[in-house]
Amino acid sequence: MILSGADIVVRTLIEQGCDVVFGYPGGQIIHVYDSLYKYRDELTHVLTAHEQGASHAADGYARTTGKVGVVIATSGPGATNLVTGIATAYLDSVPMVAITGNVLSSHLGSDSFQEIDITGITLPITKHNYVVGCVEELADTIREAFKIASSGRPGPVLIDIPKDIQMAKCDYEPQAPSVPDERRQADDNRIREAAECIATSERPFIYFGGGLISSNAEDELLELADLIDAPLGCSLMGISGIPTDHPRFLGMQGMHGHYASSMAMHRADCIISLGVRFNDRVTGNREKFAKNSKIIHIDVDSSELSKIISPAHAIRGDVKVSLRKLIDNLSPIKHEEWWKTVDSLREEEAKNTDKREGMTPFRIIETLNDYLKPETPIATDVGQHQMWAAQYLNFKSSRKFITSGGLGTMGFGMGAAIGAQMGTGEHAVLVTGDGSFGMTLQELSTAVSYKIPLVIVLLNNGVLGMVRQWQTLFFDKHYSNTILERKTDFVPLIKAFGGEGVRATSIEELKTSLEKAFSYEGPYLIECVIDKDEFVLPMLPPGGAIDDIIVKEDDLRA
Amino acid sequence: MHEFTMAVLVKNKYGVLNRVTSMFRRRRFNIRSLSVSETETDEFSRITVTSFGDDTEKRQLADQLSKLEDVCVVRELTAKDSVGFELLLIKIRNDPENRPAVRDTADSYGAETVDYTRDSVILKLTGSTRRISAFIDLMRDFSILEICRTGVASLERGNTTIRQVKI
Incomplete structure (x- = not known):
């Protein structure tokens, strides 16, 4: 059948087994968005607050399901906003296909409005990328991208589609979904x-x-x-x-x-x-x-x-x-x-187990463990809270811990949690800190709009804790720019976004809050205020060997 | 540490050279020379790269090249099993005092004069990288104005071809 390039994009995504995509519209991808409208019953598009959130959501979706995550953005700033998300997926080998619009082919290279060389920019952070040269190549390029993203060591692939290619027409015949290359046999x-x-x-x-x-x-x-x-x-x-x-x-x-x-x-x-x-x-x-x-x-x-x-x-x-x-x-x-x-x-x-009572990181995560189901996906941001989550959370099944390991992307969590929730259909959890959360909290609006059941456990210490820990240990307590003199009140903040939230000041309150949070159909934030000088331990100092391991706070303060 | 040459068969597509060199840059490989050429078919281009390092670095270079989607074959060309040449153009100040000495050196290497003016001479020499470097070294006794060398063109000896090799 004869279809426009934009229709071919959407039909090929559906053909490849895609059921949800994340993205943000704009001038140079508007034709694809028109096709998304046309095929809205077959393919759900999740509109985020920012393209970065969409890229992390596609990532969280891919990590929990093992399927290829798909993100769509417009040219220029839309495309550059994907960069952190693509790099995050690249460093953690997550299968992802990113689709960007671009200006007319005839305008490429002339610094047109919202034109950017996104294939050049993403060269070192993708397994492969494409600028589609003609509409006849479009469907096969998308198929190949799915194959590359999911074969061998998975990773992100970007397809840049100039606007004229979206408008041009050609024959399209549906095919079976691409299958990854055969698993490589060892010698x-x-x-x-x-x-x-x-x-x-x-x-x-x-x-x-x-x-x-x-x-x-x-x-x-x-x-x-x-x-x-x-x-x-x-x-x-x-x-x-x-x-x-x-x-x-x-x-x-x-x-x-x-x-x-x-x-x-x-x-x-x-x-x-x-x-x-x-x-x-x-x-x-x-x-x-x-x-x-x-x-x-x-x-x-x-x-x-x-x-x-x-x-x-x-x-x-x-x-x-x-x-x-x-x-x-x-x-x-x-x-x-x-x-x-x-x-x-x-x-x-x-x-060396932390035996202190009260709102310590260990007690908070330990309490959270009691409310998790084996299927609960848990996303984190990056920093001390991420390490505490990695150390103390109890997992029962695979693909449930969604964290930015390689790139260490603060701001990953909100988007990733939304993607993980949509991928699994389970009530999701985000463990975050006030620093990371501040980077992408606008995605609360997405979680509210799509009624994403999400429990956000915010460990608020008022500082950039991980950097502070290094400053304490290696920089003579020069707390350069790590004390957040912010007046953000997180509970009214999430309410303003249309969600629910509460501050828990004791483990008992935390329990009651978690009870409520897991029965709330939307984002529910629990703010846990913790001490600014909690340490992540054990710690192997950077560049140190195993004998240098620090296990107790006493070793540090001595 | 030793020098080695890799022949890389790549898809003849827009931007392939950029993909290869971008990888070299970000992974900080030491590249001595690099040349790109057409091949016997429109489908492929051929990149010949010389680099130096230990065996691990050599393996890394080959592995990282192989990971690029547009790279089809990566093959090491050893001195023993292959022939390799490059082309040198060297422009020397045509200084009356040194004229006979320049001519003698050029003659003994079989370098050809391809441009001759009152003030300058361009010599052309084809040969192995080592021979060309040795020639340049001798020419340093005179006043070198400009040098351009192509990088290595290399083929495996015998009837083996790179397209027969499977990744």
């Missing part, structure tokens, strides 16, 4: 060598990240752990990959990782690393990282295998199929001695 010999390394190790440790979740290899992970009797730890991106209370799970690695997890990985003689990229926030001092262990590194992206560390066994392959092969090459093993060590590390960790 059998490499797998056998790795299996031998595991079989002869005495202290194996499994370390997994976001790549494990992207590959849906959660079951294989637990099967391997049981088979070789290994403890498990994860990166920030791996959180929720397995249930937090799983007896083999020691928690997160890295700068603010769990003590037992970090120490166990340090003492292991064989680290089986799955879909991780050894970011500096995990390794600390690279020279001293895991010096006494053999590292097996499995990743679908071979460039990760030689980037930071030199593993003893580098295996390029999809994590799920590689794990399956690895399991087939192994027999059950027991490591009783190793577990004695691991258990003693856990006991040591337990001694």
Whole structure:
């Protein structure tokens, strides 16, 4: 059938299995918005307050569902407002397709009104991007974009569509949705060598990240752990990959990782690393990282295998199929001695549990845990609250922790929570801080308009806590520009947006508020005032090694 | 640390060179020379890049190139298994005192005079990167006005072609 380019955009999105897109209209994408009106019964468009919010919403949708998230914006500022969202998705390998309008092809390159070279700008933060050259290429370009976004290591793809291409007409025939490339098979010999390394190790440790979740290899992970009797730890991106209370799970690695997890990985003689990229926030001092262990590194992206560390066994392959092969090459093993060590590390960790009562970060998150269902998606922003959430939240199922790990995007949370809610249909939670929340709180209007059931737990300490923590520790308490002398009153603020909110000053009040919040059909904010000098601990100082780990506040104040 | 040459077969599309060089820039690869050319088919262009680093850096360069959607094949061309040449144009001040010495040096390298004026001479030399660098080094005894070199053009020896290689 003969359709306009704009209609082809919308029809191809529907064809690709898209049910909801996030975006914001404008002059150079107006034809696509006319088609969205035409096909509104088949494809829901969520209008956000700002394009950045739309990009984070598409991201949150993709992370929770595993599907490709779609965001649409106009040219110029519309497109540049997507940049932070696209970069966030790129750094965390989230499948996303961003569609931008642009000026007439004949005007490209002449600095026309709202013209920007968005493909140039997004070159380093997309897997690939396109300027569509003619309407005949449009449908196939979108199909290819979906394929690229979801194949191998996922990531964002941008398609820039000049206005004349949206208006031009050509034949369109619907096709079946693009399927991702076949999962990459690992080399059998490499797998056998790795299996031998595991079989002869005495202290194996499994370390997994976001790549494990992207590959849906959660079951294989637990099967391997049981088979070789290994403890498990994860990166920030791996959180929720397995249930937090799983007896083999020691928690997160890295700068603010769990003590037992970090120490166990340090003492292991064989680290089986799955879909991780050894970011500096995990390794600390690279020279001293895991010096006494053999590292097996499995990743679908071979460039990760030689980037930071030199593993003893580098295996390029999809994590799920590689794990399956690895399991087939192994027999059950027991490591009783190793577990004695691991258990003693856990006991040591337990001694440092924050036992204070009242509105401490630990008690707040602990209380929130009681109200979560296994299906509840929880988004965060970036900073101290994010680390507390990562450390203390209890997850029961995968793809429920939605956080900006790689880019560390403050302001990610509101949009991401909206996307996560729409992706799952569940009552969502946002754990945020006053700094991050202040960056994108205009998306409250979106949450109100679309009646998004969302509980916002705002940890308000009146400061930029994470930077303050560094200033306390490393900058002689020079609190340069981290004290927020704001007079924002968050409870009336959310009411002004059309939502509900309350300030909780005790754990009892928090409980009552959570009760109300989870039965409210819209955004419900609970402001929890906490002390400005709460620390995120443990802490591995930047560039430090495992021996430099700070576990207690007493160590700091001494 | 050693020097290496990669042949990169890319889709012959608008902006491909920019994608490749943008990746080099942001990942801070050391690029010694880079040349782009048409190939035997309209479908592909060929980029020849010389860089230096250890084996890990070499692998990173190949891996990061392979990740680009428009890159079809990345192939290392070793000195042993390939032939590689570049072209040099060098403009020297035509100084009467040095004229015989310049001519002698040029002759001994087989460099051709392609422009001759009262004040300047342009010499052309084709050869390996090493030979060209050695020639330039000798020319530093005289007054070099300008240098332009093309970067390496290189092909694998024998009947193997880059399009036969699978990524």
